[in-house]
Amino acid sequence: MVTWKQFSEEAPTLAEAVEARLKAHKHHVLATLRKDGSPRVSGTEVELLNGLMVLGSMVGALKAKDLQRDGRYALHSNPGHHTMEGGDAKIAGSAREVFDEEMDAILASYSYEVPKPLHLFVLDINEVVHTTIDGDHMHVDLWKPGKEIVRFTK
Secondary structure: OEOHHHHHHHOHHHHHHHHHHHHHOOOEEEEEEOOOOOEEEEEEOEEEEOOEEEEEEEOOOHHHHHHHHOOEEEEEOOOOOOOOOOOEEEEEEEEEEOOHHHHHHHHOOOOOOOOOOEEEEEEEEEEEEEEEEEOOEEEEEEEOOOOOOEEEEO
């Protein structure tokens, strides 16, 4: 697992494209695992702050409880309205909840007032996929920590 900073250092062009997808729309889809192991999808927002990908949640939200129990997640960027302009991004990894001084330091980086109390998670990254359309071709770029980007074209 790596931080957003490490991902952006290893794959800067891909990180720039994925960041653009995350910033193009505020709301994205987060998949977590319920207590029984079945998937749960939730709307969410993420922030890129000081080299970290961060997710905040209301206290007691089911997605927060899922991440506390099992940190594995998958995040799908909002693909936009009837278009693949800029591509489609998916990120998978593991979330870890932060507290106290670490939470305060992260919250100080937000550009807006964050409602409290809250759960705050750093999303570490295990895999990034960016899909784009070029004419009649679909390109799928896959990145994993320490590896080169692999492109699949269909």
